[in-house]
Amino acid sequence: SQQGEEDPQALSIQEGENATMNCSYKTSINNLQWYRQNSGRGLVHLILIRSNEREKHSGRLRVTLDTSKKSSSLLITASRAADTASYFCATDADSNYQLIWGAGTKLIIKP
Amino acid sequence: GAGVSQSPRYKVAKRGQDVALRCDPISGHVSLFWYQQALGQGPEFLTYFQNEAQLDKSGLPSDRFFAERPEGSVSTLKIQRTQQEDSAVYLCASSLGRWRGNQPQHFGDGTRLSIL
Numbered sequence: 050s051q052q053g054e055e056d057p058q059a060l061s062i063q064e065g066e067n068a069t070m071n072c073s074y075k076t077s078i079n080n081l082q083w084y085r086q087n088s089g090r091g092l093v094h095l096i097l098i099r100s101n102e103r104e105k106h107s108g109r110l111r112v113t114l115d116t117s118k119k120s121s122s123l124l125i126t127a128s129r130a131a132d133t134a135s136y137f138c139a140t141d142a143d144s145n146y147q148l149i150w151g152a153g154t155k156l157i158i159k160p
Numbered sequence: 161g162a163g164v165s166q167s168p169r170y171k172v173a174k175r176g177q178d179v180a181l182r183c184d185p186i187s188g189h190v191s192l193f194w195y196q197q198a199l200g201q202g203p204e205f206l207t208y209f210q211n212e213a214q215l216d217k218s219g220l221p222s223d224r225f226f227a228e229r230p231e232g233s234v235s236t237l238k239i240q241r242t243q244q245e246d247s248a249v250y251l252c253a254s255s256l257g258r259w260r261g262n263q264p265q266h267f268g269d270g271t272r273l274s275i276l
Contacts, residue, residue: 079261090270091267091269094264097262097264099262139202145218146259147205147216147218150204151202152201152202153202
């Protein structure tokens with residue numbers, strides 16, 4: 050079962066614009082991670098944010114976490130064609146070894 | 161490079177055949193995960209190994225699915241008597257230490273399984 054829901058399901062923007070994707074989850078978490086997946090490839094880890102953190106940056110990526118709303122957002126600034134991919138959030142569950150994944154946002158950057 | 165390697169990349173089998181999918185994790189990684197990913201969906205957890213011990217197999221969909229990691233490195237996911245609903249991409253991931261949710265997972269490119 051999937052706990053996360055990404056929003057929007059698909060996003061198409063012009064190169065150079067900013068892209069924002071949202072993730073909502075259902076149960077309390079310790080950590081939330083964002084991954085990117087290019088078509089036909091495996092997932093690549095982007096950033097991890099802990100439940101006691103509110104914001105984290107890595108290069109052109111900015112992640113926020115609002116545990117009261119059980120939601121996170123991923124902002125990609127100054128998008129490039131190479132950012133075209135699907136983006137997934139994943140949360141850990143307290144009592145087992147699983148990451149719970151959302152269905153992803155498909156991002157298309159138009160040159 | 162020393163990433164996670166999965167083989168074969170593509171596998172076509174007839175319904176009822178057995179298949180075996182291989183995963184070579186990053187050397188020294190303690191944790192190994194198998195996921196199933198349907199088209200347009202996120203990964204679904206299948207099973208978790210800490211070294212050679214299978215600590216969580218709650219995601220395996222039926223007793224036709226079996227995974228092993230006998231020496232704590234290479235892992236094999238076996239599906240017996242395949243069904244059409246087994247068609248999916250099977251992803252393997254590894255992470256450095258014992259799983260506590262606060263580590264990145266490193267993924268292979270997956271095996272795309274098609275059951276005819």
